[in-house]
Amino acid sequence: MRGPSNNTMMAFKRGFLRSLLLSLQSSKATMSLEERKRAVKSSADVAMATARGVAGARWPQAILSSSSSSSPSRMQAKVKRCKNIVRRCCHKRRRDGNNGTSFFARTALNRSSTEVARRLVKKRTKVLRRMIPGGDLLDEISLLHEAMDYVVHLHAEVDVLRLVSKALQRSTTSGLFHAF
Amino acid sequence: MSSRRSSRGAISDEEINELISKLQSLLPNSRRRGSSQASTTKLLKETCNYIKSLHREVDDLSDRLSDLMSTMDHNSPGAEIVRSILRS
Numbered sequence: 001m002r003g004p005s006n007n008t009m010m011a012f013k014r015g016f017l018r019s020l021l022l023s024l025q026s027s028k029a030t031m032s033l034e035e036r037k038r039a040v041k042s043s044a045d046v047a048m049a050t051a052r053g054v055a056g057a058r059w060p061q062a063i064l065s066s067s068s069s070s071s072p073s074r075m076q077a078k079v080k081r082c083k084n085i086v087r088r089c090c091h092k093r094r095r096d097g098n099n100g101t102s103f104f105a106r107t108a109l110n111r112s113s114t115e116v117a118r119r120l121v122k123k124r125t126k127v128l129r130r131m132i133p134g135g136d137l138l139d140e141i142s143l144l145h146e147a148m149d150y151v152v153h154l155h156a157e158v159d160v161l162r163l164v165s166k167a168l169q170r171s172t173t174s175g176l177f178h179a180f
Numbered sequence: 181m182s183s184r185r186s187s188r189g190a191i192s193d194e195e196i197n198e199l200i201s202k203l204q205s206l207l208p209n210s211r212r213r214g215s216s217q218a219s220t221t222k223l224l225k226e227t228c229n230y231i232k233s234l235h236r237e238v239d240d241l242s243d244r245l246s247d248l249m250s251t252m253d254h255n256s257p258g259a260e261i262v263r264s265i266l267r268s
Contacts, residue, residue, distance in 0.1 A: 014268070016211075017265060018266055021249075021262055024245065024267065025262070027246070027251065037239075037243060040242045040243055041238075041239055041242065043242070044238055044242040058267045121220055121224065124218050124221055124225055124228065125224060127195065127228045128227060128228050128231075131232065131235075132231070141191065141199070144199050144200070144203055147203060148202060148233070151206050151207075151227070151234070154231065154238065155206075157234075157238055158234055158237050158238060161237075161242060161245060162241060164245060165241055165244050165248065166206050166266060168245070168248045168249070168258045168261060169248065171257040171261075
C-alpha cells in the first residue's frame with residue numbers, strides 16, 4: 001500500500017487552496033462572528049474533501065454529504081450517527097466471526113492480555129471513529145487506512161494554510177510563487 | 181475496500197503490523213526504539229490526539245486567513261497574491 005505521491009499531494013494542496021480562497025472571497029461580510037467561524041470551518045472542510053476527491057477513501061464523501069444538506073449540519077450529523085450506530089450493531093452480529101472480539105482488541109491481546117487493554121482499545125476506537133468523517137461506518141482495518149489518508153491530507157492542509165497566511169501577512173509575493 | 185472486509189480472516193499478521201507501523205510513522209515523534217512495538221491503545225490515542233491538534237490548527241489558520249482576506253482591499257499586494265493563486 002502506497003501513500004499518495006508528491007505530485008498528488010501538490011495537486012491536492014493547489015486544489016484545496018483555490019477552493020478555499022474562492023469560498024472565502026464570496027462569503028458575506030454581514031455574518032455574526034459565530035456564523036463566520038462556522039462558515040470558514042465548513043469551507044475548509046469542503047475544500048479539502050473536493051480537492052482529495054472521493055476515490056479510495058470515505059471521509060471526503062462523508063464531509064460532502066453532511067455539508068450539502070440544508071438543515072443545520074450538527075443535527076444532520078447526529079441523525080446520521082444514530083442511523084449508523086444502529087446499522088453497525090446489525091452488521092457486527094452478521095459479520096463478526098471471532099466471538100465479538102474486534103480486530104484491534106485481538107491485536108492488543110497479542111501484546112498484553114488484560115481485560116483493561118481490551119476495554120481501552122474499544123474506547124480509543126470509538127474516539128477515533130468520531131474524529132474521522134464517516135468513521136462510524138468502517139470496520140477497524142478500513143478505519144486504519146482511512147486514518148492514514150485523513151492524517152496525510154490534514155497535514156497538507158495545515159502546511160498550505162500556514163504558508164498562505166504567512167504570505168498574506170507579509171504581503172509580499174516572493175515566497176509564495178516558489179511553492180506553487 | 182469490500183474485498184478487504186469480507187476476507188478478514190485472510191489478513192496476515194504481517195499486514196496488520198505493517199499497517200500499524202505505517203500509521204505510527206505518520207504521527208509526530210515516532211521514535212523507533214529497536215523492535216519494541218507501540219501498543220495498539222497508545223497508537224490509537226496518539227492518532228486521535230494528532231487529528232485533534234490538526235483540526236485545531238486548521239480552525240485557527242483558516243480563521244486568520246478569513247480575517248486577512250476580509251481586510252484586503254482590491255489593490256493590496258495580498259489581493260494580488262490571491263488573484264494569482266486563483267489564476268494558476
